[in-house]
Amino acid sequence: MSPEPDTSPVGIEHLPDGVLVADGAARVVQLNSAAVRILQRQRDDLLGRDVREVLPLQDTQGRRWWTCTDPWNGLATRTGHRERLLLLPGKEQPIELFVTATYHRPGHLAPVDRVVLSVRDAISRRRTHEEDGALISTVAHELRSPLTSVKGFTATLLRRWDRFTDDQKRFMLETIEHDADRVTRLITELLDISRIDAGRLEVRRQPVDVESAARRYVDRMVASGTDARQFVVNADTELPEVWADPDRIEQVLANLLENAVRHGDGTVTLDLMSGSEVLTPGAAAEPVLVVSVSDEGEGIDEADLQRVFTRFWHGRRRGGTGLGLYLVRGLVEAHGGRITVGRAASGGAQFRFTLPASAPDHVA
CATH class of the missing domain: 3.30.565.10 (Histidine kinase-like ATPase, C-terminal domain)
Structure with missing residues (x-):
């Protein structure tokens, strides 16, 4: 079967994610430029070939993904797979991909005649996770110091209230108030940053x-x-x-x-x-x-x-x-x-x- 060109006004070539389409015989009949870039393969190396051979995907446990999913010989009620992290063997190291699969059937319980794979580079997702981890670490570090101070002074006042002068008590209470303000401000800034990132920051003019x-x-x-x-x-x-x-x-x-x-x-x-x-x-x-x-x-x-x-x-x-x-x-x-x-x-x-x-x- 000859490859089908992408002739739709807004077809897969215009999508930011990589997209491959395999026919009922598992041959790649369509793919976009994003897929070529993400998979680090030449277009001619993919078109017309068995998708299971040119993309020997594995899960993180080393199992062959095509054996597990098998769109063409598997359950007749299956419609696809949600996004999963899979590995594609590379020249030096595996390529990490987030892959979503959709199966098309011409009728109820009919054999699959199209498999659409959406592939997304895991690097950007991993970078986001790393930034989230850095944020959590930073916030934990910034909260530890004032909370330690608040805890320490509060425990001291509760256990030894009568041993301190009024000036000493005032100093400790002012320190507690100052550190509580630091925590409140940090939390406020974090909430505002999340609103800015989500485009939900309200400005009351x-x-x-x-x-x-x-x-x-x-x-x-x-x-x-x-x-x-x-x-x-x-x-x-x-x-x-x-x-x-x-x-x-x-x-x-x-x-x-x-x-x-x-x-x-x-x-x-x-x-x-x-x-x-x-x-x-x-x-x-x-x-x-x-x-x-x-x-x-x-x-x-x-x-x-x-x-x-x-x-x-x-x-x-x-x-x-x-x-x-x-x-x-x-x-x-x-x-x-x-x-x-x-x-x-x-x-x-x-x-x-x-x-x-x-x-x-x-x-x-």
Whole structure:
């Protein structure tokens, strides 16, 4: 039987996964370019040949998959197989594939006349699993320290309350409160990241005085022990009105300011300016509020600038989850703004983000 060309307007050639079609005699009659790439075989080596011979798939236990599934001689009621991880022998090492099989019968209990295989490279799936594992490990590490502190101080106060002065009790309770806030913030960030990844982040817009919000957060950092002389806040006399989610904007400012203090050096400068920017490709420039946070540290290596806003990126000074800047970008973009990173005039790192000015057409 001669191979059938893929002539449909949107056929298997347009699918992102690899697809092979075998006929009632198990011969490969169709396949797309994705299958050729994933299977690392030439098209002519597959077309017209027995699919069981050219694709000697095995399960993870080393058993021949075709012997187990046998679409042509197996149960007459079977319609296919759900996705399974299978191995295809390669030149140097097996190729890991996720394979889904669908059996077509011309009538009820009729012999199979088409077997459609969907193959997907396992590398991307494995990379996702590795990232999930890294996230779990990172979160567990970040939670351990504050929870250990909370547990330790709480146990000490419960067992030896009468042995401590009021000042000592206050110190331990303030530490417990601080560490509980750290845990709450981490959990909030993780939930927001999951919403960003799923496209479900809600932004509740209202008029926000970003300058006041920035100054309040600086005051909060000073009250927590940071030297007030380390901060400089500059703002234009007239700033445009911004409709944004105040809690989300505080998250952005908190991450950028704390990042500058933790990983930078010298004075941290926060500038707020009026500006204009093209926020939508092909559209005219729109009025925006421009916010930049810069420090006087060593800055970020040129080679790392493209990776700053990715998951788990850390600078020279490791610490934290490596998720803060990834979250910041997601929050800024959820407001319709943009964020960039570069080198400040002082030589340190400079993060610059914009927020659209004026009220949106539909306020969430």
